[in-house]
Amino acid sequence: MVYEDESSNDLSSLDISSSSDSMMYRIPTSIDDEDYMGIENSALDVCSEHGLLLERRVAFEGFETSRRFLVCAQPEERVMDLRYLKVNAQGAERSSAVVVVMKSEIEKKEAEIMEVKGKYSVLMNLAEAQGRVIRTQKANHLKEKEKLSEENYNLKVWVDKLTNSEEKLNDDIMVLNRHIDGVKKGIENLIKRMDELKLHIADQLKAVEKNQEKLKMTRDILDG
Known part of the structure; x- marks a missing residue:
């Protein structure tokens, strides 16, 4: 015989099968x-079928897990008291309704989970697409940065060349100025020499003129 412990009010989830006139x-x-x-x-708790004391058990199966119950100490297959089954029939019906x-x-909950999974899948697709866009933009940015760096380098090379050319031109101008100064001095000396x-x-x-005057005076004297 199986008896329910005081901590539980029904045996609705126990497996019960009919065999001839008894319930197994x-x-x-x-x-x-x-x-x-x-x-x-307790002396009052004995098996009505065998008159034996009852054993304490704790279920560990399906919905019965953690439920406490009493069972006849006789190890052979037990027969449930139909009177006890009738008393708990309403509880079984209630439990069946609870199961439904x-x-x-x-x-x-499964439908909600599927909906959440669908939304999660959409979000993951959006995140992946956004990631691709970001990676593409980053790659383009790197290419533009490399191109800009190359252009800056070329510009620096041209600036350096222009600077070198300017320095050389300044040197040539200084040499020319020295030559001009020399020419000016030569011209000044030439002008001075001409003066x-x-x-x-x-x-x-x-x-x-003085000699001509003397010559004329001499001729006048000779002619006179």
Whole structure:
């Protein structure tokens, strides 16, 4: 015989099958629980079928997991008391309704999970597409940066060449200025020399005039 512990109000989820005029019950898998194990010491709790004391068990199977129950100490297959089954029939019906509701809720949750998965898939696709766009933009930016760096380098080379040309031109201008200064000095010396020559010529002309006057006076004396 199987009896429900006071901590539970129904045996609706126990596996019950009909065999001729009696109801057979398969005892669910149980585990050892230090807080609930061994023989039930209450003298009132005995198996009505065999008159034996009852054992304490803790279920570890399906929806029965963690439920406490009492079972006949006789190890052979137990027969459930039909009177006990009738008492708990309404509880079984309620539990069946609860199972239906739970299944409905589970289906709703699964539908919600599928919806969330769909949204997650959409978000992942969007994120992947955005990632591709970002990678493409980054690659284009790197290419533009490399191109700009190359152009800056070429510009720097041209600036350096122009600077060198300017420095060379400045050197040439300095040399030319020195030459011009030399030419100016030469011209000044030439002008000075010409002035001196003019003075010398003027002196020579005066001397010639004096000589002509002396020559004329000499002729006049000779003619007179």
